Each structure stands twice: as C-alpha cells, then as structure tokens.
Amino acid sequence: MNQVTIRNLNIEDYDLVIKLWKSTEGIGLSDADSQENIKRFLHRNPELSLVAQKGGELVGAILCGHDGRRGYLYHLAIRKDQRLKGFGKELVSNCFQRLKLAGIDKCHIFVFRENEQGIGFWTKNRWESRLDLQIMSSHTDKIL
Ligand SMILES: CC(C)(COP(=O)(O)OP(=O)(O)OC[C@H]1O[C@@H](n2cnc3c(N)ncnc32)[C@H](O)[C@@H]1OP(=O)(O)O)[C@@H](O)C(=O)NCCC(=O)NCCS
Incomplete structure (x- = not known):
C-alpha cells in the first residue's frame, strides 16, 4: 500500500514530528523549533504545515508559512523507509496549493x-538555486 494521508500538522503532533526531524539527516534544528515556537508558527500560519500518515503512523512532515x-x-x-514513493512531492504540492490559495506565487527554502x-x-522537482543571493543572519538582541 503506497498511499499516505496528508493532513494539517497540529501542535499535538509535536512530539512525533520533532522525533522525526531529530532522526533525519539534513534537518537543522534550533531554538526556533521548541514546542512554544512551533506553536506560534502554526498559529501565525494556520492550515499550511502538514504531516503524512500511513497506516496510522506519522511518516513525513513539513513546515509551511508565508x-x-x-x-x-x-x-x-x-x-527513511518511506522515501521515493512520492510522499515528499505530495507534501510540497499540497503546500503549494495552499500558498496559491493564500495569494502567494513564489516560495523559498x-x-x-x-x-x-x-x-x-x-x-x-524544478526548484532553482539562487546563485545571485546569499543568506545573511543576525540575532535581534544584537546592538547595531
Ligand atoms: C528529500 C526528501 C524529503 C524526499 O522525499 P521523498 O518522499 O523520498 O521524495 P519523492 O518520492 O516525493 O520524490 C519526488 C521525485 O523526486 C525524485 N527524488 C527524490 N529524492 C531525490 C534525490 N535525492 N535526488 C534526485 N531526485 C530525487 C524522485 O525520484 C521523484 O521523481 P519522479 O517524480 O520523477 O518520480 C527525503 O529524501 C528526505 O526526507 N531527506 C532527508 C531530509 C532532507 O534533506 N530534507 C530536505 C531539507 S531542505
């Protein structure tokens, strides 16, 4: 059975989702991913972040906002054991549909x-690297 159910990520999913992220290579976690901060992100961006469920188990997740x-x-x-079945693409497509409905026509990662x-x-999946841009960051408690 190669089908997943895609549904909204709710704060009640936090423990399972953070466990998935912690065990996934390539995911960088920080203070921004505390339960309190994810709750605030979901509140500010309702019905955009998603999980993929298969046979009652959480097998995928994505945060989406604008x-x-x-x-x-x-x-x-x-x-890991559920990759290359189209689930990642399904999560991203679903986010795109929701962003489009919200009037957003471009997305960054x-x-x-x-x-x-x-x-x-x-x-x-036809995303373009932006070689013309460089990400720069600063903490908001820094005095300029
Ligand atoms: C990246 C990731 C989410 C992809 O999820 P997935 O469910 O395996 O991907 P899908 O099955 O939906 O793949 C969709 C398409 O992309 C292709 N694809 C998937 N991973 C690929 C890769 N690493 N390189 C090239 N193509 C890839 C698939 O073959 C498929 O192609 P098709 O549409 O022609 O059949 C998964 O590998 C993962 O969780 N990686 C670790 C976390 C990570 O790096 N996340 C991204 C953080 S920015």
Whole structure:
C-alpha cells in the first residue's frame, strides 16, 4: 500500500514530528523549533504545515508559512523507509496549493550546502538555486 494521508500538522503532533526531524539527516534544528515556537508558527500560519500518515503512523512532515509576500518551507522530512514513493512531492504540492490559495506565487527554502540529497530532490522537482543571493543572519538582541 503506497498511499499516505496528508493532513494539517497540529501542535499535538509535536512530539512525533520533532522525533522525526531529530532522526533525519539534513534537518537543522534550533531554538526556533521548541514546542512554544512551533506553536506560534502554526498559529501565525494556520492550515499550511502538514504531516503524512500511513497506516496510522506519522511518516513525513513539513513546515509551511508565508509573510504575506513570499512562501517558506522548512524541515521537509520523510521517514527513511518511506522515501521515493512520492510522499515528499505530495507534501510540497499540497503546500503549494495552499500558498496559491493564500495569494502567494513564489516560495523559498533554505538547504544546507552539504545536503546533496535535499538539493537533488529540489533540483529534480524544478526548484532553482539562487546563485545571485546569499543568506545573511543576525540575532535581534544584537546592538547595531
Ligand atoms: C528529500 C526528501 C524529503 C524526499 O522525499 P521523498 O518522499 O523520498 O521524495 P519523492 O518520492 O516525493 O520524490 C519526488 C521525485 O523526486 C525524485 N527524488 C527524490 N529524492 C531525490 C534525490 N535525492 N535526488 C534526485 N531526485 C530525487 C524522485 O525520484 C521523484 O521523481 P519522479 O517524480 O520523477 O518520480 C527525503 O529524501 C528526505 O526526507 N531527506 C532527508 C531530509 C532532507 O534533506 N530534507 C530536505 C531539507 S531542505
């Protein structure tokens, strides 16, 4: 049986989802992924983040949000034994449909440069690397 059920990620899924992310290579976790912060993200971006369930088990997850201008996907993960069955693509397609309905026509992701598998997936699915851009970050408690 190669079908999954895709449904909204709810804060009640947190323990299972964080377990999946922690055991998945290529996913970088930080303070932003505490239960409280994920709860706030889901509240600010209702009905956009998703999980994939198969036979009652959680086998995939993705965070999706937007800032009113561009969409952002984070932490796409499919459990190792369930890969290459189309589930990752299904999660992303579902997020795109929802972002489109929200009036968002472009979406970005952050991928670690050494994550060859992740980059392979996005490239195969026609995402473009932005060689013209560089990500820069700063903590908001820094005094400029
Ligand atoms: C990346 C990941 C989510 C892909 O999920 P998946 O369910 O195995 O991917 P799918 O089965 O939906 O693949 C969709 C298509 O992409 C292709 N594909 C999947 N992984 C690929 C890879 N690493 N390189 C090239 N193509 C790939 C599939 O062959 C399929 O092609 P098709 O539509 O022509 O049949 C999964 O490998 C994973 O969880 N990796 C670890 C976490 C990670 O790196 N996440 C991305 C963080 S930015």
